[in-house]
Amino acid sequence: MPLAIDNLLEAVKSSDFLFDNLPSAIFLVDRNIKVRKINISYKALFSKNELDVINKLCGNSLGCSFAIDENKLCGSTSECINCAIRNCIKKAFNESENIQDTLLTKKFYINNKPLLKHFRIKAKQVKYNEEDMIIIAVDDITELEEQKQIITDMAN
Secondary structure, eight states, X not given: OOEEOHHHHHSHHHHHHHHHSOSSEEEEEOTTOBXXXXXXXXXXXXXXXXXXXXXXXXXXXXXXXXXXXTXXXXXXXXXXXXXXXXXXXXXXXXXXXXXXXXXXXXXXXXXXXXXXXXXXXXXXXXXXXXXXXXXXXXEEOHHHHHHHHHXXXXXX
16 A cells, blocks of 8 residues: 555645755656656756646656657657656556665756766655655765766776
């Protein structure tokens, strides 16, 4: 059974804590893979405001390079079938009791610039406004991965 977070997210103090004070970029997506709620860290990481994101498909909201480069909607690009975020969301809906965890290396458009990013993604099915949704936490590990590559290059 999905975790019920309606009351938690609607309570002002809990909502502020969960969505505005955690360092991870957090967002909710519905079964149509549309973004329904974001936090301040999401806005900062992807340089987006709520009007750019809410009720838009996940990949288009995030600035997925495939969606932008191919000028298509999330779910219809040549790479959507291989998308780690999309597959993580689908798996979270199918395995509602489990937290899904994946790593993603992908180009995103942030401030209209293509940037290669490394993300750690965790997803879990929840209830929000009586609807099954997926809550997703994104941690930017790009700097860590770049430092790891520098150390590997130096070792070689």
